[in-house]
Amino acid sequence: MSFRDDLTTGMPDHFTMTEEFLSLADWCEAQGYVQGPPGGSIAGIADPDVHVTGDVQLFGGPRTSYPEGYLPDSARLYEAGYTGGDGSTFCLWLDDDGHQHVVNHGFGAGSCLRATFPSALSVLRLLAVGYFTPAFNDEWGQAPVLEEIPDAELSDFALAPYRAWLKDRWGQETPQTGEEALQLTEEEAAVWTNFNGPTTGDPFNEWLTAGQR
Secondary structure, three states: OOHHHHHOOOOOOOOOOOHHHHHHHHHHHHHOOEEOOOOOOEEOOOOOOOOOOOOOEEEOOOOOOOOOOOOOOHHHEEEEEEOOOOOOEEEEEEOOOOOEEEEEEOOOOOOOOEEEOOOHHHHHHHHHHOOOOOOOHHHOOOOOOHHHOOOOOOOHHHHHHHHHHHHHHHOOOOOOOHHHHOOOOHHHHHHHOOOOOOOOOOHHHHHHHHOOO
């Protein structure tokens, strides 16, 4: 079983895994970045032998169920990977009309960002910036401060292969900040970099909040 297969193991038929995430799964496997047995593996975006790859991971195999009653409809959310060690994830989500989006589901223990990404490609761009915890959106207004990053965290050296792949496969230069990665306007950035994220009006957040009232 390939890691591409692992990424969609147990995924309901009404979802379509994005080509951006499938191609990343292929690349991670080709690089030897996949860890764990088939059907339950994970993959980082940097060589695990160089250092711990931190909070960025792709999932393989069945997902852990959310607590009963937490989601309005569990069939409408499918996790693709981690954006935070607190449990924050990037996911596929179906809106009320059945249209699929990519969203950040902040777990709440560290990141409260529950919002709709502009695209799957914007997630790949965000991961390239180098934040140890991409889900911490209050940091997106500035580049990672490498001098303050512990040895275990992502670095320019460790991310170089991923950034080269992003350029070669998707034609994307490495963004310097999260705001640039998501191509936010100044007005949008003021909302998105609030620690609580774009809570008002975002369809994913409104859907999730409705299930918790």
